[in-house]
Amino acid sequence: xxxxxxxxxxxxxxxxxxxxxxxxxxxxxxxxxxxAGGEKEAGLLATELAMAFELDKTPKQIDxxxxxxQCDKEYIEEVKDKLKGYDAILxxxxxxxxxxxxxxxxxxxxxxxxxxxxxxxATVEAGTWAERCRACGDCVLAEYxxxxxxxxxxxxxxxxxxxxxxxxxxxxxxxxDCGWVLIYERLKKLNKLxxxxxxxxxxxxxxxxxxxxxxxxxxxxxxxTQIKEAK
Amino acid sequence: xxxxxxxxxxxxxxxxxxAADLAGSMRLQYPPNVRIIRxxxxxxxxxxxxxxxxxxxWDGVFVAGCLEGECHFLQGNxxxxxxxxxxxxxxxxxxxxxxxxxxxxxxxxxxxxxxDTVREMTERVRKLGPSxxxxxxxxxxxxx
Ligand code: SF4
Ligand code: SF4
Ligand code: FES
Numbered sequence: 001x002x003x004x005x006x007x008x009x010x011x012x013x014x015x016x017x018x019x020x021x022x023x024x025x026x027x028x029x030x031x032x033x034x035x036a037g038g039e040k041e042a043g044l045l046a047t048e049l050a051m052a053f054e055l056d057k058t059p060k061q062i063d064x065x066x067x068x069x070q071c072d073k074e075y076i077e078e079v080k081d082k083l084k085g086y087d088a089i090l091x092x093x094x095x096x097x098x099x100x101x102x103x104x105x106x107x108x109x110x111x112x113x114x115x116x117x118x119x120x121x122a123t124v125e126a127g128t129w130a131e132r133c134r135a136c137g138d139c140v141l142a143e144y145x146x147x148x149x150x151x152x153x154x155x156x157x158x159x160x161x162x163x164x165x166x167x168x169x170x171x172x173x174x175x176x177d178c179g180w181v182l183i184y185e186r187l188k189k190l191n192k193l194x195x196x197x198x199x200x201x202x203x204x205x206x207x208x209x210x211x212x213x214x215x216x217x218x219x220x221x222x223x224x225t226q227i228k229e230a231k
Numbered sequence: 232x233x234x235x236x237x238x239x240x241x242x243x244x245x246x247x248x249x250a251a252d253l254a255g256s257m258r259l260q261y262p263p264n265v266r267i268i269r270x271x272x273x274x275x276x277x278x279x280x281x282x283x284x285x286x287x288x289w290d291g292v293f294v295a296g297c298l299e300g301e302c303h304f305l306q307g308n309x310x311x312x313x314x315x316x317x318x319x320x321x322x323x324x325x326x327x328x329x330x331x332x333x334x335x336x337x338x339x340x341x342x343x344x345x346x347d348t349v350r351e352m353t354e355r356v357r358k359l360g361p362s363x364x365x366x367x368x369x370x371x372x373x374x375x
Contacts, residue, residue, distance in 0.1 A: 009324045040279065044321065047282045052325040055363055 001030040001122075002094040003129045004037060004115040006045070012090065013052060015112045016060070019087035024049070024114065025101065026066030027093035034129050036115050037092030039066040045092065045114060070097025076104040083109060090114045137208030143195060145186035150203070152179030158200045236290035236356035238265045238349070241280070243273045245303050246339050247295030253342030261346035262353040272296070273334075274307020281318040285327060288365050291356035295335045295348065308336060328359050 006012075016022055024046040032038025046064035053060045065082065067075045070093035076083075083089060083105060091098040092114040102111040119131035134150050140158075141148060150156045154172035161180035164171030168181045187193050242248040248269045254261065270276065273296030284292045294315055296308035312334045319329035333352065337344045360366065 040277070043279045044282060047279065047286055048321050048325055051282075051286050051327070051364060055325060055327075055367060057367070 001033055001120070002096070002117060003034045003119050003121040003131070004031050004094050004117045005034075006036055006041070006092070007114060007116055009048065009052065012045075012049065012112075012114055013056075016049065016053075016088065016090065017058075019060070019110070021061045021085065021087045022049075022063070023083065023086040023089045024062065024064040025070070025083070025089050025091045025093070026064065027070045027091070027097050028066050028068045031093055031097075031115065032066075033123065034121075035127065037094075037097075042066050042092060045090075069093075070101045073100075073104050076101050080105065088112055135208070136203070136205070137212070138204055140200075140203070143198065143200065144183050145190050145192055145195065147179065147183045147186050149179055149183060152177070152182055154179070156203075158203055160196070234357060234361060236264055236353060236361070237288070238291045238293065238352050238356060239284050239289040240265050240267045240349075241270055241273065241276050241292070241294045242267050243296045243302075243308070244269050244271060246297040246301075246341075247335070247337055247345060247348075249339035250295075250337050250341045250345035253339065254346045257342045259342060259346040261349040264353045265349045272302060272304045272307035273311035274302070274304050276311045276314060278314045278318050278321075281315070281332060282321060285322065285331070285362060285364065288362065288368070290359075290362045290365060291331045291333075291352050293333045293335060293348070293352050295337060295345070298336045298338055301338065327363055331356060331359060331362065 024042045026032070026039050026042030027037050028039060032041075035041060042064040046062045050060070050062045053062070063086075065079060067079055069075050070091060083101075086109070088110040089101065090112050091101055093101070094115065095113065095117040098111050098113045102109060105111075120133045120135060121129045121131045124130045131151055133148060136150055140150075149158055153161075154170050154176065155162060157180065161178060162171070165178035165181055166174070168178055170176040170178045184193075184196070187195055240247070242251060248267065251267060273294050276294050281292055281294070294311050296302060296311055299308060302308040315332060315334040319332050322332060323329045333355075335348050337348070
């Protein structure tokens with residue numbers, strides 16, 4: 001899932017200053033799971049902001065609403081009319097959701113980001129999320145026992161450790177596990193240490209065109225439009 | 232006139248709520264500033280309830296649950312403690328004193344502890360003065 005965290009309250013307040021009628025728009029998927037932008041967080045943030053502006057003697061109307069996803073038109077469509085009445089919408093979805101809600105509203109509404117979108121990760125324990133993938137577009141997990149060297153090694157080294165690790169911790173940050181120790185341990189467990197002898201060519205970082213776009217094969221043929229025309 | 236704080240208490244029915252009852256039976260004196268909301272377990276406390284209580288104008292809020300390790304739902308009181316600490320951070324961010332919110336633990340047999348808790352919170356909040364939101368609202372009204 002996409003993991004994000006709330007921006008500092010003062011930064012959010014500064015963005016909202018020029019507006020009077022504000023909607024905090026939550027997203028019920030990724031960011032709800034990482035407890036940054038779901039229904040509960042939308043309620044909390046709206047309440048906190050309302051109090052903060054009242055204390056500053058510049059009270060504002062701050063409502064909140066949460067939809068299932070902000071990266072799918074259908075869900076935005078359903079609440080389009082409600083969104084229209086606001087001076088600004090503070091979206092607490094990931095960066096995709098903020099942009100896509102603005103697009104779905106025809107680019108006519110001010111959409112502001114309430115979160116900092118941070119990484120692609122997993123819930124490692126209740127309330128803790130950790131990065132696992134950089135979306136490189138050319139997955140090499142098979143060659144590293146299922147531990148991503150790009151993500152888990154601070155230097156994204158592809159051919160073994162830099163040598164700076166100490167007691168399994170990375171030299172860049174001693175609180176972090178060394179990605180290459182993780183790879184080694186995993187390969188050992190899997191009885192696949194021989195994979196370490198392979199020499200990997202430099203990683204092709206051009207595998208993803210930025211910004212990229214994917215069209216599913218089933219949707220590449222123009223048949224659907226033809227049926228429509230025939231009606 | 233001395234400021235009389237308004238205190239809201241979220242009490243677990245198995246412990247603090249019963250302790251409050253016991254305090255009554257024991258005819259213990261404690262400040263009449265507190266209003267109690269009974270919960271099945273403090274694990275039911277939502278951060279939004281706590282924050283909204285301040286928005287509604289309560290000067291102080293406390294959550295009282297079973298002793299640690301004795302929650303009838305195992306960890307409800309520990310979750311409540313986490314949320315209380317989190318909401319304290321939110322309050323601090325917007326310059327409302329986090330001391331206005333607190334978590335307490337007690338058993339149903341601790342009528343005296345309940346009375347002491349109410350006294351402690353009332354005194355603490357009295358020293359802090361009215362909630363910044365309230366003082367602001369009051370001045371606004373008098374200006375009119
Ligand atoms: S908008 Fe972002 S956070 Fe929400 S579902 Fe889509 S990808 Fe996940
Ligand atoms: S190699 Fe790493 S960054 Fe690339 S897709 Fe696989 S897990 Fe993600
Ligand atoms: S049952 Fe009392 S706090 Fe959970």
